[in-house]
Each structure stands twice: as structure tokens, then as C-alpha cells.
Amino acid sequence: xxxxxxxxxxxxxxxDETNDxxxxxxxxxxxxxxxxxxxxxxxxxxxxARAIDxxxxxxxxxxFVNDQLVAQENIWEIRKQIGFVFxxxxxxxxxxTVADDVAFGLENRHMPRNEMIEKVNEALEMVEMSQFAERxxxxxxxxxxxRVALAGVVAMRPDILILDEATSMLDPEGRESILKLLxxxxxxxxLTVISITHDIDEAAMADEILLIDDGRxxxxxxxxxxxxxxxxxxxxxxxxxxxxxxxxxxxxxDLQTPTEYMDSxxxxxxxxxxxxxxx
Amino acid sequence: MFSKVLFGRYxxxxxxxxxxxxxxxxxxxxxFIIIIFFANNWIxxxxxxxxxxxxxxxxxxxxxxxxxxxxxxxWIILFTVVLQMLFSSGGHTYWHWGxxxxxxxxxxxxxxxxxxxxxxxxxxxxxxLTTPPLLIADAVESxxxxxxxxKVPVYEIALMLSIALRxxxxxxxxxxxxxxxxxxxxxxxxSGSIWKRIKSVVPILIPLFISAFNRADELATAMExxxxxxxEGRTKYRMLKWHRQDTLACILMLVVTIILAGxxxx
Numbered sequence: 001x002x003x004x005x006x007x008x009x010x011x012x013x014x015x016d017e018t019n020d021x022x023x024x025x026x027x028x029x030x031x032x033x034x035x036x037x038x039x040x041x042x043x044x045x046x047x048x049a050r051a052i053d054x055x056x057x058x059x060x061x062x063x064f065v066n067d068q069l070v071a072q073e074n075i076w077e078i079r080k081q082i083g084f085v086f087x088x089x090x091x092x093x094x095x096x097t098v099a100d101d102v103a104f105g106l107e108n109r110h111m112p113r114n115e116m117i118e119k120v121n122e123a124l125e126m127v128e129m130s131q132f133a134e135r136x137x138x139x140x141x142x143x144x145x146x147r148v149a150l151a152g153v154v155a156m157r158p159d160i161l162i163l164d165e166a167t168s169m170l171d172p173e174g175r176e177s178i179l180k181l182l183x184x185x186x187x188x189x190x191l192t193v194i195s196i197t198h199d200i201d202e203a204a205m206a207d208e209i210l211l212i213d214d215g216r217x218x219x220x221x222x223x224x225x226x227x228x229x230x231x232x233x234x235x236x237x238x239x240x241x242x243x244x245x246x247x248x249x250x251x252x253x254d255l256q257t258p259t260e261y262m263d264s265x266x267x268x269x270x271x272x273x274x275x276x277x278x279x
Numbered sequence: 280m281f282s283k284v285l286f287g288r289y290x291x292x293x294x295x296x297x298x299x300x301x302x303x304x305x306x307x308x309x310x311f312i313i314i315i316f317f318a319n320n321w322i323x324x325x326x327x328x329x330x331x332x333x334x335x336x337x338x339x340x341x342x343x344x345x346x347x348x349x350x351x352x353x354w355i356i357l358f359t360v361v362l363q364m365l366f367s368s369g370g371h372t373y374w375h376w377g378x379x380x381x382x383x384x385x386x387x388x389x390x391x392x393x394x395x396x397x398x399x400x401x402x403x404x405x406x407x408l409t410t411p412p413l414l415i416a417d418a419v420e421s422x423x424x425x426x427x428x429x430k431v432p433v434y435e436i437a438l439m440l441s442i443a444l445r446x447x448x449x450x451x452x453x454x455x456x457x458x459x460x461x462x463x464x465x466x467x468x469x470s471g472s473i474w475k476r477i478k479s480v481v482p483i484l485i486p487l488f489i490s491a492f493n494r495a496d497e498l499a500t501a502m503e504x505x506x507x508x509x510x511e512g513r514t515k516y517r518m519l520k521w522h523r524q525d526t527l528a529c530i531l532m533l534v535v536t537i538i539l540a541g542x543x544x545x
Contacts, residue, residue, distance in 0.1 A: 079505075
């Protein structure tokens with residue numbers, strides 16, 4: 001499959017800092033993939049997401065989105081292809097009602113009103129928020145707010161969806177429902193998803209993981225490969241998946257465990273088998 | 280504690296006044312406030328008061344909501360009325376002490392000022408009780424549109440107004456959280472001298488401002504990411520519609536003006 005995003009030797013440092021936040025990074029993201037960019041707080045993953053959307057100017061290197069160079073001249077063309085959902089839903093709402101907020105991006109694109117109403121209704125229906133169209137965003141729960149933020153982005157029909165820790169402020173139930181919704185949206189609109197996260201369970205849902213540490217790409221691979229490197233994850237200030245934690249505890253007790261990565265469900269199945277129990 | 284703030288006082292009763300176009304309501308409220316100053320005798324004030332009362336009853340909103348609008352301003356009204364009564368001259372002098380004089384004209388002017396305040400507050404309360412803040416913002420934008428020709432950034436002003444309205448509940452919530460955090464550490468906001476109470480507000484304002492600036496920064500980034508590059512050429516999702524009833528309301532106001540002009544000469 002072709003690459004939808006290509007970054008070559010990109011570096012960036014904030015004006016009031018001397019060290020690079022991202023340093024000489026190169027990677028490719030394939031069209032239609034779900035890619036998790038994982039790293040601890042301050043590792044440069046959010047800066048990387050902003051660089052892809054042209055929200056900051058790089059010191060060095062180039063990023064191509066759909067084979068177009070991200071540069072000041074075509075920044076609005078690039079942004080049409082990218083939908084961005086931020087961490088704090090409260091700080092990304094512009095509209096005074098849910099429907100107004102979903103329409104904000106479409107208004108910026110000078111879309112005729114009739115078409116806009118159709119798109120807003122469809123997007124709200126897709127995220128199951130139609131009944132809240134006239135509510136104030138402040139009256140919604142965290143999960144509902146992120147659904148509205150997703151509707152605002154999806155209404156603009158982007159090719160790429162960037163989620164900058166979009167589930168980190170939600171309770172487990174809200175998080176799960178947003179992740180489920182994302183899977184549906186991805187399938188329906190053939191989206192390429194870039195999820196910036198330090199949540200390992202969320203990263204496990206991706207097709208590919210990019211591990212970032214101090215602005216450098218330290219590992220890249222499918223979740224099974226990356227997530228079974230427990231020691232490395234701990235070294236990088238990250239959590240270890242639940243299944244791997246159990247595996248590590250068993251290994252400590254000199255028990256033989258499979259070498260491949262096991263998520264919590266597979267671990268439970270394996271334990272049942274090992275204990276000669278039937279479900 | 281923040282439930283009684285001005286914004287969000289909208290009370291939906293679906294009365295005829297609620298159904299009017301916000302542009303009509305905003306323009307007519309302003310117009311009415313201006314013509315109040317043309318009333319010059321008790322008959323004209325009585326006429327305007329009857330009209331205002333009819334409008335108030337027409338909103339089908341409980342009268343206590345209007346009293347809530349007057350209550351916070353009652354001391355300013357009384358202070359102005361008393362000043363007017365003590366320092367106006369003309370007509371029969373009832374009482375005199377040093378620089379203070381209570382005269383016939385002073386009493387009449389004091390009464391007029393009291394009526395003006397009351398009518399202005401009641402009519403602006405009608406506007407805020409019957410129109411959601413968002414629609415008031417839309418009406419402001421629509422009525423200011425001609426100013427685009429003399430390069431007034433009308434769209435930006437309207438967006439600022441709409442964002443400000445949108446952030447009122449968020450910032451109130453934030454203030455409540457900051458106050459609770461400080462209460463938990465022993466700050467007492469409700470007692471002590473006025474000076475002490477004012478001083479206790481400073482530790483709320485500083486974190487509130489820092490958080491508001493951070494929010495503004497993040498919001499600007501989010502707006503840019505969603506393709507916002509100034510108001511020019513943006514289409515509008517929310518459209519205001521002018522109906523026959525809005526024209527009728529304007530005609531009614533014209534009739535009120537004509538009657539007022541008539542009763543001025545009594």
C-alpha cells in the first residue's frame with residue numbers, strides 16, 4: 001500500500017528551548033493504517049502530530065501528506081485532508097451549541113448552508129449525538145464531548161484522523177465507547193488514523209506502533225513485536241500491557257510461557273488451558 | 280452560587296415574544312430605551328409603564344425573574360434618585376440644610392429617574408429572558424453587518440462574542456474548582472472585612488487567568504486545525520428569519536412612539 005504520510009529527517013525545537021523536541025525523525029504511514037505514536041510525557045509525540053498538520057514550522061526536514069509537501073503555501077490544502085482531535089474536549093469547542101460546533105469547520109470551507117445542514121446531521125447521527133444537537137457543549141459528559149469533536153472532524157471528510165491523547169481525559173467506559181466509535185468511523189470513511197497515546201492498551205489496537213523517546217524514533221513495528229518488549233517499555237517510562245505483566249510474573253516463578261505477545265484475553269485462554277480447566 | 284449570573288438567564292416559555300426574531304427584539308429594545316428619555320410627564324411615564332407591563336406579561340415568565348434583574352441594581356437606582364433629590368433646584372423648596380436642598384423639581388426629577396431606570400431594566404430583562412445568548416450574538420452580527428463596509432471586523436467581533444458566551448459556563452466551573460481547592464486549604468471567602476474579602480479574590484484570579492490564557496492558546500490551535508482563517512467568506516450554519524410578526528412588532532413600536540409624542544404635550 002502507498003504511503004499517505006512521509007517524513008524525512010525532521011527536527012524541531014521550541015523557540016525558548018535549546019534541545020530538539022523532535023530530532024532527525026523519518027517514517028512512513030501507509031494509507032488506511034491505524035498507527036499509534038507512543039511515548040512518555042514530553043517525548044515529542046504531540047509536537048510530531050502538530051508538525052504533520054503544519055501547526056508549527058520545522059527546523060529541518062520535510063513532511064509529505066498525500067505526496068504534497070507540508071509548507072506555508074499549501075497549508076490549508078493539507079489541513080483539509082487532516083482532522084485533528086485534541087486531548088481536552090473543553091478547549092476545542094468553538095460553537096455555542098453542539099450543531100454549531102460541528103458546523104464550524106464547514107463554515108470555514110465556505111460550504112453552502114443546505115449542504116452544511118446535511119453534513120452536520122449525518123455526522124451527528126454517525127456519532128449518535130443527534131438528540132443533543134441544540135445542547136450547550138458544557139452540559140455534556142467527557143465522552144459525549146469527544147464524540148462531538150469527532151463529529152466536527154468527520155463532517156469535513158478528511159483522509160487522515162489525528163487523535164492527540166483524545167481518550168486520556170475520559171473514564172474507562174467513555175474511553176471504550178470512543179475507541180469503538182473510532183473503529184466504525186475508520187471503516188466507514190476509510191480513514192488513516194494516527195493515535196498519539198501513552199496508553200498501551202489503546203496502542204495495542206493499532207496496525208503499527210512508532211515508539212518515540214526524547215524526540216527520536218526508537219522502535220517501529222506491529223503491536224505484537226513492540227508490546228512484548230516489556231523491559232524496553234519500562235525503560236522508556238511506559239506501562240506494560242496486562243497480559244505481559246502476568247507473563248513476567250510467571251517467568252519470575254520459573255514457569256514456561258509462550259514467547260509471542262499475548263493480550264489479556266489470550267493470556268486468560270492460555271491460563272485456562274494450562275490449569276486444565278474448561279470454561 | 281453562580282446560578283444567578285446574567286448569562287444563561289434565558290427562560291423558555293415559547294411566548295409570542297420568545298418567537299420574535301432576535302434582531303427585532305434587540306433593535307426594538309434599544310429603540311424603546313431611547314424613547315424612554317423622551318417621556319416628560321407622569322402621563323407619558325404611566326403610558327410607557329403600562330406598555331412595559333403588557334410586554335412583561337406577554338413573555339409568560341414569572342415576575343420574580345424580573346425582580347431578580349432589578350434587585351442587584353436597587354442601591355445604584357436609589358443612590359442616583361437621592362442625589363437628584365438633594366441637589367436639584369427649582370420650584371418650591373421643602374427642606375434646606377447646607378449644600379442639600381429638597382425642591383419640588385428635585386422630587387419630580389428623582390421620580391422620573393426612578394421610572395427610567397425601572398423601565399430600562401425591565402425591557403432589557405425581557406430581551407435576555409426571552410432570547411438565548413447565542414441568538415443575541417447572531418443578532419448583533421446581523422445588525423452590525425453594514426459596518427463591514429467601513430472595515431469594522433464584524434465577523435471577528437461576532438465570533439469573539441459567541442466564543443465568550445460558550446466559555447462562560449466553562450470558566451465559572453473552573454472558578455468553582457479553584458475556590459473549592461482553596462477552601463480545602465483553609466481560605467474563607469465568606470467572612471472578614473471588605474478588604475480581607477477583596478484580598479481573598481486575588482488567589483482565585485491568578486490561576487483563573489493562567490488557565491484562561493492556556494485555554495485560549497489551545498482553542499486558537501484547534502480553530503486553525505479546523506481551517507479557520509478569518510471571518511471573510513465564511514458561510515453561516517445558523518440563519519435568522521424575519522417573519523410577519525416581526526414587522527408587526529415594529530409597527531406596534533411605531534404606534535407607541537406616536538402615542539408617546541401625543542401624551543408629551545399634556
